[in-house]
Amino acid sequence: MQFASRKKKLVSNPKTELYTEPLQFYGQPPLENISLSEFEAFAVDRLRLLKTVENSGVSMVKRGDDYKKKLESELKALDFPYREDVEEPEKRRKDHISHFILRLAYCQTEDLRRWFIQQEVDLFRHRFKGLSPKQKLEFLHKNNLQYNTISGEEKEQLKNELLNSSHGVSGVSLEHDFYKVPFQDALDLVRTRKVYLKEGYAYIPQSEIVAIVLNDFRTRLSKALALTARSLPAVHSDERLQPLLNHLSHSYFGQDYSGQKNVGKISLEQIDSLAGKSFPLCMRQLHKALRENHHLRYGGRMQYGLFLKGIGLSLEQALQFWKMEFIQGKVDADKFDKAFAYNIRHMFGKEGKRADYTPYSCMKVILSNPPSQGDYHGCPFRHSDPELLKQKLQFYKVSPSGVNQILELVKGMHYQLACQKYFELTHNVEDSAFSLSHPNQYFIESQKLLGGGKDVKRETETPQRSQENSAAKGPAAAREPAAVESQHLAEMTANLETDFLKTDF
Amino acid sequence: MSSSDYDPACLPDLLPLYYRRLFPFAQYYRWLSYGGVQKSYFQNREFSFTLKDDIYVRYQSFSTQNELEKEMQKMNPYKIDIGAVYSHRPNQHNTVKSGSFQALEKELVFDIDMTDYDDVRSCCSAADICSKCWTLMTIAIRILNRALRDDFGFQHLLWVYSGRRGVHCWVCDEAARKLSAAARSAVAEYLSLVKGGEENVKKIVLTDPIHPFIGESLSVVEDYFTRYALQEQDILGRRESVDKVLALVPEDVRRELQQFFQNERNPEKRWKLIKDQARAKQTTAKKRHFDKEIMLQYCYPRLDINVSKGVNHLLKSPFSVHPKTGRISVPIDLKDLDKFDPFAVPTISLICEELDRLKPEEEQTKSEDSKEKENEKDTAEKRKNRDYKRTSLAKYVKHFDQFLDGLARSWKGELLRKSDLQKEF
Ligand code: SF4
Ligand SMILES: [Zn+2]
Numbered sequence: 001m002q003f004a005s006r007k008k009k010l011v012s013n014p015k016t017e018l019y020t021e022p023l024q025f026y027g028q029p030p031l032e033n034i035s036l037s038e039f040e041a042f043a044v045d046r047l048r049l050l051k052t053v054e055n056s057g058v059s060m061v062k063r064g065d066d067y068k069k070k071l072e073s074e075l076k077a078l079d080f081p082y083r084e085d086v087e088e089p090e091k092r093r094k095d096h097i098s099h100f101i102l103r104l105a106y107c108q109t110e111d112l113r114r115w116f117i118q119q120e121v122d123l124f125r126h127r128f129k130g131l132s133p134k135q136k137l138e139f140l141h142k143n144n145l146q147y148n149t150i151s152g153e154e155k156e157q158l159k160n161e162l163l164n165s166s167h168g169v170s171g172v173s174l175e176h177d178f179y180k181v182p183f184q185d186a187l188d189l190v191r192t193r194k195v196y197l198k199e200g201y202a203y204i205p206q207s208e209i210v211a212i213v214l215n216d217f218r219t220r221l222s223k224a225l226a227l228t229a230r231s232l233p234a235v236h237s238d239e240r241l242q243p244l245l246n247h248l249s250h251s252y253f254g255q256d257y258s259g260q261k262n263v264g265k266i267s268l269e270q271i272d273s274l275a276g277k278s279f280p281l282c283m284r285q286l287h288k289a290l291r292e293n294h295h296l297r298y299g300g301r302m303q304y305g306l307f308l309k310g311i312g313l314s315l316e317q318a319l320q321f322w323k324m325e326f327i328q329g330k331v332d333a334d335k336f337d338k339a340f341a342y343n344i345r346h347m348f349g350k351e352g353k354r355a356d357y358t359p360y361s362c363m364k365v366i367l368s369n370p371p372s373q374g375d376y377h378g379c380p381f382r383h384s385d386p387e388l389l390k391q392k393l394q395f396y397k398v399s400p401s402g403v404n405q406i407l408e409l410v411k412g413m414h415y416q417l418a419c420q421k422y423f424e425l426t427h428n429v430e431d432s433a434f435s436l437s438h439p440n441q442y443f444i445e446s447q448k449l450l451g452g453g454k455d456v457k458r459e460t461e462t463p464q465r466s467q468e469n470s471a472a473k474g475p476a477a478a479r480e481p482a483a484v485e486s487q488h489l490a491e492m493t494a495n496l497e498t499d500f501l502k503t504d505f
Numbered sequence: 506m507s508s509s510d511y512d513p514a515c516l517p518d519l520l521p522l523y524y525r526r527l528f529p530f531a532q533y534y535r536w537l538s539y540g541g542v543q544k545s546y547f548q549n550r551e552f553s554f555t556l557k558d559d560i561y562v563r564y565q566s567f568s569t570q571n572e573l574e575k576e577m578q579k580m581n582p583y584k585i586d587i588g589a590v591y592s593h594r595p596n597q598h599n600t601v602k603s604g605s606f607q608a609l610e611k612e613l614v615f616d617i618d619m620t621d622y623d624d625v626r627s628c629c630s631a632a633d634i635c636s637k638c639w640t641l642m643t644i645a646i647r648i649l650n651r652a653l654r655d656d657f658g659f660q661h662l663l664w665v666y667s668g669r670r671g672v673h674c675w676v677c678d679e680a681a682r683k684l685s686a687a688a689r690s691a692v693a694e695y696l697s698l699v700k701g702g703e704e705n706v707k708k709i710v711l712t713d714p715i716h717p718f719i720g721e722s723l724s725v726v727e728d729y730f731t732r733y734a735l736q737e738q739d740i741l742g743r744r745e746s747v748d749k750v751l752a753l754v755p756e757d758v759r760r761e762l763q764q765f766f767q768n769e770r771n772p773e774k775r776w777k778l779i780k781d782q783a784r785a786k787q788t789t790a791k792k793r794h795f796d797k798e799i800m801l802q803y804c805y806p807r808l809d810i811n812v813s814k815g816v817n818h819l820l821k822s823p824f825s826v827h828p829k830t831g832r833i834s835v836p837i838d839l840k841d842l843d844k845f846d847p848f849a850v851p852t853i854s855l856i857c858e859e860l861d862r863l864k865p866e867e868e869q870t871k872s873e874d875s876k877e878k879e880n881e882k883d884t885a886e887k888r889k890n891r892d893y894k895r896t897s898l899a900k901y902v903k904h905f906d907q908f909l910d911g912l913a914r915s916w917k918g919e920l921l922r923k924s925d926l927q928k929e930f
Contacts, residue, residue: 164714183657184684187691193716197695200658200680285704338559371702373621373807384704 019092022081022135023127025143025217026224030097036240039101043248045078046098050119054363057122063129071126081127104241105248107228117225121218128210140213147179147212150203158196158203165196166205176206185215257359257440262312268321274311278446280419280439281380281392282365283307289376294329298343299369300377303360305347310359310440315348361438362416381406381415398425511831511852517557519853520581520826526892527856528577528824529902534570535909536677537587540916549609551588551595553819554580555828563588563819564595583828586819590682608817613659613681613689615696616812616820617645618671625803627738627746632829634670634847640733642672643842645806648722649674650839652696656718661912663905664837666850668827672837673820677912686816693813698722698805706752709801711794723797726804731773734803741772750779753802754795758782823905826853835901836908856896 034042052074056067075082081091099120106116131139140146155162155174162178186202189195189211196203204212266274275287286304290296296304301322308318322344326336347357362379371378380389386407393403402425409418420436423429427449434445538547552565552573562580567573577585589608591598598606619638623630626638646664653659653676661677684692698719699708711719740746747766751759765778783796812818825834831852837845893902 161717164720165716183691184688187687191691191694193695193718196717197656198658199655289703335559369811370700371704372810373624373699373702375702376704378702378704380704383702385701385706388704388706 019089019096021139021142022092023124023131023139024092024096025220026096026099027143027220029100030093034097040244042094042098043101043105043244045080045094046102047248049074049078049080050102050116050123053119053122053126054115062122063125068126071123102248103225103228104232105245107225107232113222113225113229117218117221120221121214124217125210125214128213136209140209145213145216147181147209149177150180158198161196161198162203162205165203166194166208178206179204179209179212181212186211187215257310257438262310263314264317265312266317268313268317271308271321274443277450278443280442281422282378283439283443285380286376290325294325294327295331296377297375299371299375301340301343302347302357303365303377305344306357306359307439307443309347309357311443315345315350318344318348359438359440362419362436365439366415379415379419381410381418386410393422396426398422511854513828513831515854516583516826516828516831517581519831519857520583521578522857522860523826523853524574524578524581526860527896527898529893529898529905530570530574530577532902532905532909533824534573536905536912539677539679540913542916546590549591549594551591551817551819552822553586553588554582555584555586556580556582564598566595568594583826585822585825587822588819589817608815610682611816611818613676613684613692614813614818614820615649615674615676615693616667616671616809617642617673617806618667618809620670621807621809625738625740627740632670636846636848637733637737639847640729640737641804641806642847643845644726644729644733644804646672646674646837646839646842647725648806649696651721651725652718655721656695657692661908661915663823663908664839665823666832666835666837666845666847667821668825668832668834668850669830673834675820675823678915684816686814689816690810690814693808693810696806697808697810698801699807707798707802709798709805711798711801713792713794715794715797719801722805723800726800730800730804731776734800735772735776738803739772740803741775747775750799753799754779754782755786755793758786758795833898833901835898836905838904851897856893856898859896860892 053071056062056070072082079091080095081088102116106112128136128139150158155178159174162174180201180203183190183197183200183202186195186204189204189208190197190202194208195205271287272291275284279287283304286296286300289300290304305318305322308321313321319341322340323333323336326340327333331340349357365377366379366382369377371383380392384392389410390403390407393406394400398406402421406418406421406425409415409421416436419442420432423436423442423446424432427446429449432445434441436442534547537550548566548568550566551563552567553561553563554565555561565576567576588595589611592605592607592609593601619626619629619634619641620631622638622641626641628635628637650662650664653662653674659676659678659681663675663677665673665675667673695718701708715723734740738746740750751762754762762778762782766775769775769778779799780796783793786793812820821834823834823836826832827834831854832847832850833853833856835850893899
């Protein structure tokens with residue numbers, strides 16, 4: 001952005017003056033001149049930091065002690081400002097500049113923006129909470145953040161409501177101030193019912209002020225990213241920056257399990273036995289539900305359908321597979337062709353915006369779109385009652401001690417680790433040499449162990465290489481170089497079209 | 506004349522009549538133009554039609570009431586859905602650079618469907634409903650209506666019967682229409698208590714203290730629980746249903762209750778035993794709420810969150826016909842909520858028949874009208890306005906009118922306030 005294009009202008013501010021605050025709102029872009037190598041190094045480090053933020057958020061209790069420790073040590077290791085750090089302008093400078101570099105890389109599509117904002121917000125929360133009360137007030141003051149407090153009278157009147165609303169907020173008492181803000185400014189607290197709501201206003205205990213600050217941070221960041229996106233053409237004409245930025249944004253997508261290489265390697269008859277041997281529990285559950293009910297609702301169709309595509313079902317096979325099941329249920333062939341076939345072709349990029357969907361990662365399964373009434377999708381380790389999970393594991397012949405180990409991990413909210421434990425126990429390996437992040441990865445690893453590895457080829461390890469490989473994929477390659485980002489943009493708009501279909505079934 | 510007279514095969518014959526003479530276009534247009542403050546508001550609104558043979562046509566839009574009328578009369582949709590107000594006219598969305606065609610505003614909507622209650626009602630399943638389980642919808646409306654008004658401060662709530670097995674709510678306040686997707690999902694999650702899919706038995710877990718919103722909702726459920734759950738659904742009568750309820754209480758209590766129940770068959774007394782246990786097992790350190798959790802699991806509204814979340818999500822329009830039942834999607838008057846009977850909602854065949862029956866009388870009026878030498882279009886217009894009034898649709902349109910008057914007052918108030926402010930300065 002600005003600072004990239006103004007590179008020629010040399011501004012040598014005494015850094016100590018610029019970076020007096022331990023934490024900032026990133027209101028002003030840096031104006032100094034930096035070298036391309038520093039640019040790259042900063043960007044890579046921040047990306048690593050944000051990935052740690054993301055991964056810790058999944059495998060640990062957000063805001064728990066482990067989480068805090070993990071983030072602190074990562075901040076320290078990567079030379080970013082961390083808690084005990086008193087005054088380190090160099091680190092603050094790196095924080096500032098690297099944030100703005102990633103803005104450039106992650107402003108390009110809705111998906112990237114959402115990911116970036118989420119991680120930055122989590123990081124900001126962690127750092128804001130680390131400030132002393134005095135520093136917090138200073139921060140509010142310096143950034144002009146003013147929130148209304150309620151009068152003692154009002155507090156007295158709403159006494160019971162206020163106290164009963166702040167579960168989870170330890171030590172809330174009426175001695176402290178309560179802020180009153182439009183509910184739109186405290187969505188996270190509203191969502192989790194951690195505040196009292198009255199006539200459109202949320203009453204927020206002082207200890208939760210971070211929520212409003214974060215909301216502000218999120219809004220500003222999201223506006224800024226939209227603005228940056230508009231000025232992007234200028235940046236993209238810079239041939240030194242563009243490849244770098246593209247590379248940075250691609251690394252978010254990680255491994256590619258879209259399965260284009262395996263097409264046709266699996267026959268429909270194999271699916272039942274594969275489901276028992278090599279499917280992770282989430283997919284096994286969906287498969288079972290589909291066979292029993294001859295129907296799956298939208299969320300299940302997406303999660304399972306994309307997984308099947310990933311293990312190598314072709315479009316024709318997929319159509320046949322789904323149709324065979326559905327017409328045994330309440331749907332006749334005609335209705336299937338009209339309503340559901342569209343949905344399946346859509347997954348293969350043959351309808352609508354022709355986006356090619358990628359199979360869901362564990363993270364996506366665990367975090368987004370939890371199952372509700374009538375749904376079988378989601379992650380059994382995350383979304384089943386522990387009692388049912390226990391029965392299921394027993395039914396699948398997991399030893400009692402194995403069951404206990406798994407349930408322990410679930411209790412600690414380590415869902416993917418629990419799943420990996422299940423993998424080890426059912427495949428008779430002591431220590432599986434991978435770290436589970438994707439249902440399709442589970443499948444591939446299982447096939448490798450069971451000797452089916454020749455059939456179902458393993459996908460590449462690193463994002464860079466998966467890019468290279470996809471370039472050599474033949475027909476599909478024509479679309480690939482247009483960058484993953486446009487694919488994701490298309491997915492967003494494609495989603496828009498399927499929304500309509502979602503409720504009707 | 507009863508609904509059983511409706512035959513889906515006749516729909517193609519009835520629809521033209523319905524759209525020509527009965528559909529309340531004037532009110533409909535008045536609603537969706539929201540006072541005409543923004544001219545593009547109606548013009549950029551997406552409509553989608555479902556035509557014969559399940560053909561969906563998305564991204565319809567109209568510049569005027571007249572155009573809307575003409576199109577609907579031409580296409581005779583089996584079902585009408587309303588979508589968002591977009592940045593551009595939806596019927597031109599292909600000509601706009603991709604990415605810049607965006608959904609900007611829409612009413613905040615809720616969809617409650619009886620099929621989502623299948624695990625807790627024994628009278629019917631799937632698409633079927635009866636007057637017993639309809640109580641669930643009554644409870645849902647009461648609870649959500651209160652919360653949307655008192656907690657969120659919304660005032661213009663249009664509740665609509667979906668025509669078959671559920672209800673929709675359209676929150677039409679300006680603030681609601683402008684909510685972001687994130688805000689919509691926060692509101693929907695605040696209002697959702699029943700969590701989990703088929704792999705969860707216990708779908709409600711309460712933490713202490715009980716949030717005022719849940720407290721308020723519980724007191725609504727209490728009004729209906731004895732009659733609905735204990736008597737009509739008999740959840741503590743038959744063996745299997747008792748087991749289902751007991752699966753929701755902690756193990757130690759479950760065993761005790763099973764014992765007690767051997768000597769006590771009366772459902773209401775059994776319920777009292779459960780409540781007593783909840784209170785008895787309560788220590789000062791840890792309160793137990795399993796009685797409340799049971800009440801909520803059986804009666805609390807089950808929202809389809811995905812419908813509420815998206816700004817661009819489509820929802821069946823009021824006054825659309827349900828092709829399977831033939832019933833009109835009519836607004837529900839909350840003043841008479843407890844008396845609302847889905848089976849008394851008129852079907853398209855009924856109101857068309859009522860129209861026919863009135864023919865002779867109408868013939869007369871017509872000739873009088875023409876004597877008055879009025880402009881022909883005017884006459885047709887007037888006649889149409891009178892037409893629905895002579896059918897059972899009238900009282901629902903009247904309620905819709907009242908709702909619209911309320912909306913109109915809100916922006917008049919807004920204008921007054923603005924001019925007052927100006928005077929002050
Ligand atoms: S951890 Fe991943 S692979 Fe395992 S069940 Fe959950 S979502 Fe599926
Ligand atoms: Zn019923």
